[in-house]
Amino acid sequence: MVDSGQKVKQLNNIHNKAEVMCLTLKDDTHRLYTGATDGTVKVWDFNGHCYHTLICAGGQPAEIGQVFILKRCVLVVGWSRFLTIFRDSDFKDHVVYPSEWKGTDNHTDDILSLAFSSPNTLITGAYNGEIYVWNTKSEKATKCIRQRSKIKQSQLQDDNLLAEELNSHCESFNRTINDGTIVPSRSRSRLSSRVSENGNDDQNEFAYAVVNLHILESRRNLTSTAANLVSCGGNGWVRFWNTQHTSLAAEFVAHAHSGSITMAIDATDSYLVTGDVEVSIFLSIYLSIYLSIYLSICI
Secondary structure, three states: OOOOOOOOOOOOOOOOOOEEEEEEOOOOOOEEEEEOEHHHHHHHHHHOOOEEEEEEOOOEEEOOOEEEOOOEEEEEEEEOOOEEHHHHHHHOOOEOEEOOOOOOOOOOEEEEEEEEEEEEEEEEEEEOOOEEEOOOOOOOEEEEEOOOOOOHHHHHHHHHHHHHHHHHHHHHHHHOOOOOOOOOOOOOOHHHHHHHHHHHOOOOHHHOOEEEEEEEEHHHHOOOOOOOOOEEEEEEEEEEEEEOOOEEEEEEEEEOOOOOOOEOOOOOOEEEEEEOOOOOHHHHHHHHHHHHHHHHHOO
């Protein structure tokens, strides 16, 4: 019970020896969805009866990262760049196989997180930092955010290397003209300078991962450049996005020298709490106070 902390029921070995990765509770039917490393999602009641087993990865082991329940379907992600969808019409037998998602495979890496805003806005975040906005009615992607994705950074690095190479050729050419007099070569491009100045030596592949997404419902109809989406994930980063303009509004490191972090935001979108595997209690209390000030100043 939430009010007393008393344990009411315990279910053991629900996925045999597979590790349970996520839990989702469907309030209106009191059904519990469990996702595990065996590539399945199981639907339970509180008496321990399993109603359905959802086959998510073709019967192969896969890490189920998130189970998201919508009005007429269940979405499952975590191991693939595709959205796996189970429609209500599929839940006829105990073993349930997925339907086909109508949209294309826009993501180029595994989808790790989902967020939904009524009536039909779905947002997905991937391991490489890509964020897509979808229309659940058409199941088509409408927008893509890549400012902090591995793809975007690779493009910037390629442009940076190209600029450096061009500058090197210019310097060599300048040394051969005017009877050996060295003429100052032109400065690096603005793009090259920006990459060098903002480069992070601690950046690694996992730093791009979007592990958690939260839509700020109180700001859903904003037309300004203020943030209406929050993401967190690798290397302790928290980022604020504007989905209307597909732009990054603000970012900061909430947990320095940590791996993946998670977060929760209160119903009024006033306080954000983050945690990691080492000092989650201390930092959660600290950030709930800090971020209320941070949001009012930076966004």
